[in-house]
Amino acid sequence: MPSIGSRAAADLKRAARDPVLLAVILLVTGSLLIFVVYPLVSVGAASLDTGGGKLGLKVYADVAKSAYIRKAFWNSLMMSSLTALIGSLLGFIFAFAVARAKVPFSKFFNMIAIIPIVSPPFIGALAIIMLFGNNGLITWNLLRIQNFPVYGFNGLLLAQVVTFFPVSYLTLKGVLESMNPILEDAALDLGGTRWKVFMRVTLPLAFPGIASSILLLFVETLADFGNPLILAGSKFPILSVQAYLEIVGMYDLPKGAAISILLLVPSLIAFYLQRWLVSRRKYTTVTGKPQQSTTQIVSPGARVALFAVCAFVALIVALIYFSIIVGAFAKVWGFDHRPTLDHFKFVFGVGFKAVRDTLVIAGTATPFAGLLGMVIAYLVVRVRFPGRRFVESVSMLSFAVPGTVIGIGYILAFNHKPFALTGTLAILLLNFIFRYIPVGIESGKAILSSIDPSIEEAAINLGADARKTFSRVTLPMILPAFFSGLVFAFVRGMTAVSAAIFLVSSRWNLMTVHIMAQVESGNLGAAAAYSLILVLIVAVAISLIRIVLKVQYRKFGGSMLHF
Amino acid sequence: MSVKLLNITKEFIDLEREGGKLIAVKDFNLEIEEGEFVTLLGPSGCGKTTTLRMIAGFETPSAGDIFIGDKNVSADPPNKRDTSMVFQSYAIFPHMSVEQNVGFGLELRGKPKAEIAMEVRRIMDAMGIGELARRRPDQLSGGQQQRVALARAIVNRPSVLLFDEPLSNLDAKLREQMRVEIRRIQQTYKITSVYVTHDQAEAMTVSDRIVVMNRGRIMQVGTPFEIYSRPENQFVADFIGRVNLLPVTVEKLSDQGCEAVDAQGQRLEAASAASGIAVGRKAFLMVRPESLSVEKDVGANEAGTGNASGAAKGHSAISSIGATEAPHAIERMLFARGVIEKSVYLGSTVEYEINASLDRPVLAVSHDPVDVGFWRPGDSVALRYNPRAAHLFLR
Ligand SMILES: Nc1ncnc2c1ncn2[C@@H]1O[C@H](COP(=O)(O)OP(=O)(O)O)[C@@H](O)[C@H]1O
Ligand SMILES: [Mg+2]
Numbered sequence: 014m015p016s017i018g019s020r021a022a023a024d025l026k027r028a029a030r031d032p033v034l035l036a037v038i039l040l041v042t043g044s045l046l047i048f049v050v051y052p053l054v055s056v057g058a059a060s061l062d063t064g065g066g067k068l069g070l071k072v073y074a075d076v077a078k079s080a081y082i083r084k085a086f087w088n089s090l091m092m093s094s095l096t097a098l099i100g101s102l103l104g105f106i107f108a109f110a111v112a113r114a115k116v117p118f119s120k121f122f123n124m125i126a127i128i129p130i131v132s133p134p135f136i137g138a139l140a141i142i143m144l145f146g147n148n149g150l151i152t153w154n155l156l157r158i159q160n161f162p163v164y165g166f167n168g169l170l171l172a173q174v175v176t177f178f179p180v181s182y183l184t185l186k187g188v189l190e191s192m193n194p195i196l197e198d199a200a201l202d203l204g205g206t207r208w209k210v211f212m213r214v215t216l217p218l219a220f221p222g223i224a225s226s227i228l229l230l231f232v233e234t235l236a237d238f239g240n241p242l243i244l245a246g247s248k249f250p251i252l253s254v255q256a257y258l259e260i261v262g263m264y265d266l267p268k269g270a271a272i273s274i275l276l277l278v279p280s281l282i283a284f285y286l287q288r289w290l291v292s293r294r295k296y297t298t299v300t301g302k303p304q305q306s307t308t309q310i311v312s313p314g315a316r317v318a319l320f321a322v323c324a325f326v327a328l329i330v331a332l333i334y335f336s337i338i339v340g341a342f343a344k345v346w347g348f349d350h351r352p353t354l355d356h357f358k359f360v361f362g363v364g365f366k367a368v369r370d371t372l373v374i375a376g377t378a379t380p381f382a383g384l385l386g387m388v389i390a391y392l393v394v395r396v397r398f399p400g401r402r403f404v405e406s407v408s409m410l411s412f413a414v415p416g417t418v419i420g421i422g423y424i425l426a427f428n429h430k431p432f433a434l435t436g437t438l439a440i441l442l443l444n445f446i447f448r449y450i451p452v453g454i455e456s457g458k459a460i461l462s463s464i465d466p467s468i469e470e471a472a473i474n475l476g477a478d479a480r481k482t483f484s485r486v487t488l489p490m491i492l493p494a495f496f497s498g499l500v501f502a503f504v505r506g507m508t509a510v511s512a513a514i515f516l517v518s519s520r521w522n523l524m525t526v527h528i529m530a531q532v533e534s535g536n537l538g539a540a541a542a543y544s545l546i547l548v549l550i551v552a553v554a555i556s557l558i559r560i561v562l563k564v565q566y567r568k569f570g571g572s573m574l575h576f
Numbered sequence: 577m578s579v580k581l582l583n584i585t586k587e588f589i590d591l592e593r594e595g596g597k598l599i600a601v602k603d604f605n606l607e608i609e610e611g612e613f614v615t616l617l618g619p620s621g622c623g624k625t626t627t628l629r630m631i632a633g634f635e636t637p638s639a640g641d642i643f644i645g646d647k648n649v650s651a652d653p654p655n656k657r658d659t660s661m662v663f664q665s666y667a668i669f670p671h672m673s674v675e676q677n678v679g680f681g682l683e684l685r686g687k688p689k690a691e692i693a694m695e696v697r698r699i700m701d702a703m704g705i706g707e708l709a710r711r712r713p714d715q716l717s718g719g720q721q722q723r724v725a726l727a728r729a730i731v732n733r734p735s736v737l738l739f740d741e742p743l744s745n746l747d748a749k750l751r752e753q754m755r756v757e758i759r760r761i762q763q764t765y766k767i768t769s770v771y772v773t774h775d776q777a778e779a780m781t782v783s784d785r786i787v788v789m790n791r792g793r794i795m796q797v798g799t800p801f802e803i804y805s806r807p808e809n810q811f812v813a814d815f816i817g818r819v820n821l822l823p824v825t826v827e828k829l830s831d832q833g834c835e836a837v838d839a840q841g842q843r844l845e846a847a848s849a850a851s852g853i854a855v856g857r858k859a860f861l862m863v864r865p866e867s868l869s870v871e872k873d874v875g876a877n878e879a880g881t882g883n884a885s886g887a888a889k890g891h892s893a894i895s896s897i898g899a900t901e902a903p904h905a906i907e908r909m910l911f912a913r914g915v916i917e918k919s920v921y922l923g924s925t926v927e928y929e930i931n932a933s934l935d936r937p938v939l940a941v942s943h944d945p946v947d948v949g950f951w952r953p954g955d956s957v958a959l960r961y962n963p964r965a966a967h968l969f970l971r
Contacts, residue, residue, distance in 0.1 A: 198634055199667035201654045203681035203732065213680075223595070308634045558849045 034479040035425030038398050045407045048447045052422025053414065056277075059425050061272035072271045085250035086275055089235060092166075095277075096173040096232035101223060103174065103326055104230075106180025110319040112189040112213075118322065125327040128334065129175060131551050133508040135174035135239025135532075136544055140333035142243065143340050143537055148347025151332055151338060162245035166423065167439035172240045175329060177233055181226040188222030197310050202489045207312050215310075221290055228287035232280050234413030239525070240510035243532055251418040253511065253521060254277045260515070263467060270425065273418040280563075284413035340541035347537075364539070366529040368546065374438065374521065378445035382502035382529040385446060386453025387495055391487055393454070394461040395469065409455075411448045416511025419448060424515050436518035444512055449505045453498020460491045492562060500556050507551050577592040577645040577658070577735035577768055579608040579631065586626050586792075602792040604640070608770065609786040612784065613762055613772040615779040619788035622770040626936070627737050627789075631770060644735055655684075660729035661738040665719045668713045674724050675700070681732040685936035699731045703761070709896060719750045727757070730765060737762065739771040743778065755781050776816045788812045805864075806967055807934070808850045808923040813862055813969070820868065820938050821860040822911065822970060824851055834968055836861060843948045845909055850969035858899045863911055867965035870928055870951055873913055873958040908960040912938055916955045926950045 076082050091124040103346035107126055111119045129137070145152045145163040152161035162168075196218065211223065241251035253276060261268035311319070341357070344352045350389075360368065363475040392398070394406045423444055427434040434440040472486040488495065510525045519528050524547050584604040590596035597880060601623040608614045616624040629635045630923050633654035641650045649657050660681070668964060669677050679696040687695075700706045703710055705723045708716065716724065721740065729737055742758070743751045745863035759782045770938070779786050780800045787796040788811070795815075798807040807813040810821070824844060835849040836859060843859055853859060914932030926945045929937040938959060953959060 193665070193667070195663055195665055196669060198654070199661070199663060200680070200684075202632055202634075202659065202661045203684055203728070206655055207682045207732045209684060213684075214671075215667060218669075220671075401852070526947050 016338070017464060023472045031479045034396065037388060037479075038392060038396070038400075040396060041385075041392065042400055042404055045404060048443050049410055052368070052419060052426040053410075054274055056270045056418060056422045056426040059421075061275050062194045064436040065238045072267045074273070076268065076271045076352055079317060081250060082252075082255060084277075085252045085255045088245075088249055089252040090279060090482060091243075092169060092173065093231045093234040095170060096234040097227045098299055099180040099241070100230045100234075101185075101226045103178040103322075104183075104226060105185050105219070106225060106319060106322050107178070107326065108121050108185035108189050112186050114193075114316050114319050116323060118323075122323045122327055124328050126179045127538060129330065130183070131504050131508075131555070132548050133170075133239065133509065133510070133528065134176050135243055135525075135529065136337060136405065136548075137175040138168075138240040139528070139532055139537070139540055139544060140244035140336045141168050142345055142532065143541070144332065145334045146347075147485050149455075150347070153175065153347055164244055165249035165408045169244045169251075172244055173234050174235060175333065176237070177230050178326070180233060181230055183220055184226045184229065185219065188219055192218055193557045194308065194310070198308050201308065202272055204539070207310060207315070210310065219273075221293070225287050225290050228283045228290070231283045232287070232413060235276065235280050235283075236417070236511060237239055238415075238417055238514070239529065241509075242529060256417050256421065257514065260424075261295050266421075266425065273421050275535025276415050277418050280415055281413050333526055337541045337544055341539055343538060343544045345538065346541075352416050355507050356538040359539050360546055361541050364527060364543065367524045367543075370521050371507060371524040371547075372550070374441050374445065374523070375503055378442050378449070378506050379440075379499055379503040382446045382449045382506075383453055383495055383499040386450040386502075386550050387457050387488060387491060388483070390461055390491070391483060394458055395466060395487075410453050412451045416448070416509070416513075417515075418434075418446065419516035420512035421512065423512065425560060426555050436520055438521050440516050441513065441523075444516055445502070445506045448509075448512065450498070450499035451495060456494035456497050457491050460494045461487070464490055464527065496558065496562055499562075503554050503558070504551055507547060507554075529561035577612045578639075578643075579606075579736055579768060579770065580643040581606045581627075582641045582643070583662070584630060584637045584642065586623070586630060586635060587638045596698065601630070601794055604792075604794060604967050605796065606787060606794070607802055608766055608768060611766045611772065611810070613759070613769045613782060613784045615773060615783040615786045616796075617773060617776060617779040620774055622789045623741055623792040624789060625776075628661075628740055628770060628772050632661050632738055632777070633661050636783050640774055643897070644807070658735040659735075659738055660734035661740065662729050662742045664741045666725040667780065668716075668721055668724055668728075669764070671714075673709070674711045674713065677713065677724055678728045681970075685927070695731055697726045701728045702764075703809070704727050718746050719754065722746060722750075722754055723757075725900055726761065730761065733765070733767075735768065736842040737767045741773055742771075743775075743932050744803065751778070758782060761859075768967050780816075781951055786817060789841075790815075805965075806848050806850065806954075807862065807969060808971055810860060810971075813860075818865050818938075818939050820863050820865065820911070821959065822863075822934065824859055824861045824968070826857045826859050826968065829853070830857060833963060836968065842910065844911070845963040846966035846968045847964045848967045850967070853968050859968045861911075861926070862969065863927055863961045863965060863966045865927070865941045867958045868911060868940040869908065869939070870912075870930070870940050870942055870957050871960055873956040889951075909959045909963055909966075911959040913956070913958050914938060916951045916953050916957060919951055919953060921945065930959060932959070 037166065058068075060072055061068045061070070063071040109124060110116045111122055116122070140164060142149070144150050145161055147153065147160060149161065149163070152158045152163070152502055192215070197210050197214055200214045202209070205213065235252065238253045238257070241254045242257070245251045245254055253270060254274065256269045256272040259265045259272060263269075338352070340346050342352045342354070344353045344355065389404060389408050393401060423440060424435065426432065427440055434443070468490070469482055469486055472482045477485065508525060509523070510529065513523055514526055514529070524543055528540045528543045528547075531537070531543065577944075581604050585599070586601040587600045588600055590598040604615075604627060616627060618624055626635060628635050633649070633652055633656070637650060641648055643649065644659070646656065655758050669680065672680065675693075675696050675704065679692045679702060680691045680697060696709075697706070700814060702710060703723045705724060705727065707721060708720060708724070713721065713724070722745075725742070739758070743754050755778050758771075762782075770970055771779075771782060782801075783800060785797060785799055788805045790811050796803060796812045798806070803812060804816050809815065813819045813821070822838055822844070824838045826834060826836050826849075827843075828835040829849070833845055834853065836844050838844060838861075846861055850860075868880050912930075912932035912934065914930040916928055917931045917937060919930040920927045925941050925943050928940045928942070928951065930940060932938045940959060
């Protein structure tokens with residue numbers, strides 16, 4: 014049996030036969046090291062810096078002594094757990110109602126659940142301030158309550174559930190749709206009532222998916238920055254915001270770094286637990302493809318209940334977007350609701366630089382992130398080279414690492430030579446590119462591993478080199494993955510806050526950061542107008558990407574390009 | 577228990593055409609006796625599964641009524657009907673062990689644990705899967721899954737067992753083994769069974785009666801013998817095995833059989849006739865390939881009624897090893913004359929395609945070729961048949 018070393022050498026030799034491929038492998042591995050691993054190492058190093066270049070746990074001891082930060086830690090864990098549980102419950106109800114119970118208005122509910130995903134993640138917080146804040150439409154204008162306790166636990170929980178339940182919805186919809194309905198038929202046939210069938214068959218089969226959704230939501234909520242910055246308030250500290258305040262407010266880099274490590278650890282644990290759960294894939298159907306079944310698996314009463322829950326959630330989501338739209342056109346929200354275009358004049362005047370900057374940054378980072386995602390997926394699935402597992406796990410890391418941690422890592426890593434990038438366009442671009450590749454990689458990997466490699470081998474056999482094979486054969490085949498990779502990168506680029514807020518400067522600023530600033534200074538109208546423009550840009554861009562890919566690869570048709 | 581389907585019709589919304597309707601089953605009438613094994617046989621899409629799912633309660637008929645025993649169950653949901661189904665994909669619950677799967681129905685019925693364990697054990701031993709009790713479904717082979725699905729259906733002692741193409745996911749050898757097994761189990765427990773398949777050999781093996789379906793309608797109901805040898809129409813004759821059809825006009829009907837003439841005015845006899853056959857009607861005379869004997873064409877001037885012994889002498893023209901005259905001369909009739917177009921030697925049989933100037937080549941199978949010898953392409957032959965093996969149905 015050959016040793017690991019000699020096998021690696023053989024792999025390397027094989028890879029070296031195609032110099033382009035070898036160059037790509039080196040480039041990808043090297044840049045992942047610099048732009049993903051190095052910043053994280055910098056955070057770790059900074060948190061261990063006890064001053065004077067000595068390493069130690071002094072900073073952690075200080076952090077542990079601070080009752081306020083301890084509180085923030087527990088608040089964050091509690092908030093993330095609650096959001097994960099409630100969000101997954103709502104996500105499951107939504108998914109079950111749409112995918113299995115086929116309640117009326119399923120298409121509408123599906124849309125309602127998709128909208129928050131393509132919106133800036135703090136839009137819920139913004140709308141909640143507009144509805145329930147000091148000058149809130151509901152609390153003040155309707156109910157005449159002053160100082161309604163919207164800041165802190167209640168408001169934040171509501172905002173995060175609304176923001177993140179769609180993630181759970183999409184995950185669980187996939188799970189429920191791939192479940193073989195014949196299994197429920199069989200249980201019904203054996204004499205189970207619908208309720209028993211649900212409890213004994215549907216729910217246990219969906220359980221790995223539900224657990225996975227809970228963990229995913231936990232990770233996302235823990236990393237969330239926009240909602241807590243707006244809504245948490247000083248009495249309900251949240252870790253991600255505390256890390257930011259330590260660095261931007263107190264200039265205490267080591268302490269900020271230590272707090273972000275506190276944030277990172279539970280994230281990583283939950284993330285790898287989720288990965289492990291998904292990789293077990295225990296309950297795939299043993300034989301046969303999912304078949305269609307017309308059996309009505311929910312009772313009329315349950316259908317009504319499901320519909321009621323969906324309608325209620327839809328109402329809240331609709332209310333959020335309604336208040337954003339109205340707010341964008343109202344003179345002074347809460348006091349003077351006469352229509353005006355003032356806020357848009359502001360956005361397209363003084364504030365337009367941020368719009369332009371955001372478009373440049375997201376627009377430039379998107380194709381790079383999309384392509385890089387496909388290249389990595391291809392390398393990981395199709396090419397054998399030493400370090401393959403490393404590339405695979407590191408490129409997925411940004412799913413698990415909270416943006417706050419990455420942002421702090423970037424300012425620590427790239428403010429001195431050889432990478433003095435602070436305040437430049439490059440630091441934002443690099444951050445976006447390496448942060449927003451995972452969706453493309455995941456879907457690319459899924460498609461590639463289902464395609465017989467002999468198709469590519471045939472191309473190589475006909476004389477195509479690695480680059481030609483990739484661009485002419487592989488890329489067209491994984492087009493749907495490329496599409497979702499591009500859409501994800503663009504949406505996330507447009508709506509990014511948590512890492513980006515550390516990296517913006519007066520030269521390069523972002524709409525999201527501007528919106529946060531407007532909210533903080535109480536200028537809700539401008540914030541709403543900005544948000545509206547942002548959502549519109551994202552919607553237009555998704556359609557554009559779809560059209561461009563359709564024209565480019567006409568024969569693959571539009572049916573594959575579903576979002 | 578007996579099962580009765582009365583005037584069942586099932587319409588689906590057509591997914592292809594806007595506002596269109598798709599009639600999956602039309603005017604379906606069938607009575608199944610207690611303990612009987614009935615097979616629904618027909619090409620893919622003819623409505624077999626839909627019919628079965630209506631009996632199980634997964635689909636509601638658009639019109640008509642279903643009785644199980646004396647009870648009209650048309651409005652009952654599947655869990656209120658005493659039926660158990662074996663699904664094409666087995667539908668084994670992947671999150672339960674084999675014994676949990678088998679015992680699930682009893683558990684849903686609220687049987688005490690000890691009794692469930694005993695029943696499960698007994699049925700699994702009877703099915704030869706006793707040692708699989710603790711396995712997970714993904715550790716089972718196709719055949720084992722099939723047995724688990726069967727055990728799970730039978731352990732409830734249902735009034736009616738339903739099978740939807742249960743063997744289609746198995747390889748050929750296992751399929752043959754399992755269909756014998758299914759028949760044996762059904763006979764042991766005497767459970768009324770409805771079985772769906774598109775495989776005619778499978779249908780012939782397991783069934784008491786076969787229902788041949790086409791485009792949602794019943795084409796014929798009968799025993800395997802009736803379906804094969806006494807088809808009611810061309811669809812059934814063609815669907816069940818290979819067949820030779822000669823267009824004829826009916827001339828005479830009697831207790832002994834029927835007489836007819838073909839286009840050349842040649843007289844032919846058949847022992848049986850389908851419903852609707854009357855003097856003067858246009859019909860097909862059917863003879864299965866294995867009932868045709870290929871004999872030397874002694875001359876075009878030969879009379880319609882062949883001399884049996886003469887023909888028997890002539891048919892071993894090429895090789896006459898061991899050829900003997902038939903001990904009891906049966907009266908064989910001329911079906912057609914023609915020239916051998918193709919001959920395929922299969923060891924135990926030889927299959928011939930003969931050009932007899934009909935719409936399609938005549939097929940003939942002769943057994944034991946070493947004994948009777950075989951023909952080569954180009955040979956002129958006469959095809960003879962025993963009227964007992966011939967059957968008439970309307971064109
Ligand atoms: N749920 C359904 N919706 C619409 N059409 C259906 C549905 N189920 C079956 N059909 C149609 O009904 C016809 C009969 O189907 P089926 O009973 O499955 O046939 P078989 O089992 O004999 O192959 C087919 O044309 C099929 O497309
Ligand atoms: Mg079928």
